[in-house]
Amino acid sequence: MDLENKTYVFNDTETTGLNTWFSQIIQIGSVLTDSKFSVSEEINISSEVLPWVVPSVGAYKVHKQISTLKNDMSHYDMMSFLKNKWTDWSKEKELVHVTYNGMKFDEELFRRQFYWNLYDPYMTNTKGSLRVDLMVVMMVIANFFSDQIKIPKDKEGKLKYKLELLAEENGISAQNAHDAVVDCYLMINLLRIIKEKIPEVWNSAVLASSKDGCMELLKSSPFCMQGELYGGQSFxxxxxxxxQNPNNKNEVILVDLYFDPKELFEMKDSELKGQFGRSGAFKKIAINKTIPLINANKVPExxxxxxxxxxxxxxxxxMIKDNFEFQERISLILGENITNWPDQEIVEQRIYDGFPSDADKLWMERFEISPWADKVNLIEGFEDERYRELAERIVCYEKPEFASPKMLEKYNEFIKTRLFSKGPWLKGGQSLDQAIIEAESSLAESEDEELNLVYESLLDHYREKKSNFC
Known part of the structure; x- marks a missing residue:
């Protein structure tokens, strides 16, 4: 892999909440740089909160993006703009998308919300694009290179690796953190220091950002070091x-070399199964994500x-590498451990129910480029019911004047359900009535003028929604 020919895209989001299935992205920062992290272009886009989403008080208390509560770009337009921009950027060079805690949060949000809007959910890791989670890279640094990059600690001596804390500890101003674009520049400035002091760490992470690259790193001699952080401690x-799981090639098992392979070789399959887990000999990883690994030869002292x-x-x-029979046993054991997830009925939770057919892919492209008056007539042309439901939703909230009375009736009932009823969308969130109570209580107790404006803006938003859909 030619690292000097790579183009990096630093991405961050601000959202209505923490539930990656149902929370909405309301601000996106995306900054394009060359391999030396010189900025070529940046985008800062935001969208109005969707009618069926209840923005959480906690989220807005942190990021304070109150302009998104009304009169902003629509969510469909925001995701369309982002899709077109990333497509544009990828025409000349392959992109490496960099996030901070993105594998668990931002990347999942991007996938889901491209899907909501009938776009390819996998833009950041297909067609030559790669992904790196800088937070995971920091785990390697915290374990083996803390003499080069400072890792903050709290009063109890526990390691802290929030982005803004790391930035400040290393001389980078974190003023206005929790703004999506500002957080992109925090990542860029932190990486400039990392690349200057310990370039081998970053290069290793980028080389391992593809599945083949990750396997190449794992198989490198003599062995790899895995660095993790739990409870503020390094391990x-x-x-x-x-x-490797025969049913899911992304799933690979690592063996902890502190366990004697001779003893593992002698175990029965039932005993080996007991070695899976945090305290056992085997560690399960996903090679399509950033893993906190580095070759042992690159670790000083x-x-x-x-x-x-x-x-x-x-x-x-x-011994492990030479014992192919043992590797086969572990692979078969891993393949037996199949989780049967319950069928999902809610369309947001069905993103992984299968890829679109070739016909539906073409229909999505046609839907995108067609005038709104024609979009409504294309809805029933989708083979997959998921895309019919999402397309209908897009038309109803973007251009209700083109929707049929039956569609609008169904759409309004859907909004009421999301705002006032119990369901998985409430996990980590609130109903509209609960949000009103919290905002009123927070406003009554607060003496902070900036926060008071946030609470008042939220209350206006909540009350307008309640008036419209109650």
């Missing part, structure tokens, strides 16, 4: 791969981080 393990001699660990790594 390091020497690991090698020892199996490696012996400081080992509880066993490098010689013994290297010998154990070779």
């Amino acid at each position: 390091a393990y020497p690991v090698v791969p020892c199996g 490696l012996s400081k981080f080992l509880d066993e001699s490098e010689e013994i660990l290297t010998e154990r790594a070779e």
Whole structure:
């Protein structure tokens, strides 16, 4: 992989809440840089809160994006703009999308909300695009390179790795953090320091950002070091791969080399199954995500981080690599452990129910480019009921004048359900009535003028929604 020919896109979001299935992105920062992190272009776009979404008091208390509560770009237009911009940027060079905690949050939101709007959910990791989660890279740094990059600690000595805290600890101003574009620049400035002081760490993360690259790193000699953070403490393990799920090639098993392979080889399958988990010999990873790994040879003063001699660990790594029968056993055990998820009925939760057919892909393209008067006539042309439901929803909230009375009646009932009824959309969130109570209580107790404006704006938004849909 030619790292000097890479183009980086730093992405961050602000949202209505923390539920990645149902919360809405209301601000997107996306900054394009070259391989030296010189900025070429940036976008800062935001969208009005969707009619069926209840923005949480907690989220707005942090990011204060009150302009999104009314009179902003529509969510459909925002995601369309982002899709077109990323497509544009990818025409000349392959993109590496960089986020902070993105694998668990921002990336999942991008996927879901491209899907809501009938766009390809996998823009950031297909057609040559790659993904790196900088927060995971910081776990490697916190474990093995904390003499180069400062890692803040609290009064109890626990490591803290929030982006704004890391930035400030390393001399970067974090003023106005929790604005999507500002957070993009925090990542860029932090990476400039990382690349200057420990370029091997960043290069390793980018090389491992593809599935093939990750497997290449895992198989490299003598072995890899995995660095993790739990409860503010760092934990390091020497690991090698020892199996791959035959039903899901993204799922790979690592063996902790502090466990003697000779003992593992002698175990029955039932005993090996007991070694899966946090305290056991086996660690399950997903090679389509950023993993906190680095080759042992790249760790300075490696012996400081080992509880066993490098010689013994290297010998154990070779034993695992040479025992193909054992690797096959582990793979088969992993393949047996199939989770049968319950069928989902709510369209937002059905993103992973399968890829669109070729016919539906073409229909999505036609839907995108057609005038609104024609879009409504295309809805029933989708083969997959998911896309029919989403297309109908888009027409109803974007251009209700083109929707039929029956469509609008169904749409209004849908909004009422989301605003006032119980359901999975309330996980980590609130009904409209609950949000009103919290905002009123917060306003009564607050003496902060800036926060008072947030609470008042939220209350205006909530009350208008209640008036419109009660």
